[in-house]
Amino acid sequence: MKGVLPKTILLLGMISLILGNIVSYGKSISHAEDLVLVGKETGLEIIPESARLFDLTNLNPGDTYEANLIIENKHIAPFELFMRTERMSEVPREGEADLFKQLLLTVYLGDSQVYSGNMIDFATTNISLGSFSRNDTKKFRAVVHLPGLETGNEFQGKTLDVKWIFIAQADKEKPEDRPKPDSEDDVLPKTRDTTPMGFYLVGGLLSGIGIIINRKKRT
Secondary structure (H helix, E strand, O other), rough: OOOHHHHHHHHHHHHHHHHHHHHHHHHHOOOOOEEEOOOOHHEEEEEEEOOOOOOOOOOOOOOOOEEEEEEEEEEOOEEEEEEEEOOOOOOOOOOOOOOHHHHHHEEOOOEEEEEEEEEEHHOOEEEEEEEEEEOOEEEEEEEOOOOOOOOOHOHHHHHHHOEEEEEOOOOOOOOOOOOOOOHHOOOOOOOOOOOOHHHHHHHHHHHHHHHHHHHHHHH
């Protein structure tokens, strides 16, 4: 009977650690790999069509890719939606071919054209996409095109990774632009949700208690 207690404590500790991993994994796949949502508690919900907005790899001159998002306000209060883009892949050295400069981007929100031009110049700081009232739903469409005649062999094998960051603000103040992150780990928005950490702490504590009891029993 005495041996049951430490085993039970160890088992509970392992369950807590597993739950922590499950919760953490569930949060990590709540958005597309290159899509970041800030202000979900304000009612922002964005539904992507695929795991990534754009797979900008192995592009050939003349290729065109399109991404579609459904943006909704699920809250009782309106919010203003801002967005910006950030290059996440390595910046080419001076003189090297740069897809970010070469790609042409056209962005639509509903029936309105938001932007048309080089991808590198789009939403370099937070831009407003307008207000979303309760239950408002709008389609966001982005079309990326690699021009044919202007694109030489130097772009063969080039890739590009861009983060698309959408920010919901309940008030009318423009959110502050954050400095460009030094690494990809700094891109995800910081939140106060510490649920996975709670599981890890409880699991570690229970496992430690179980191990100590087992050692004392053996001595």
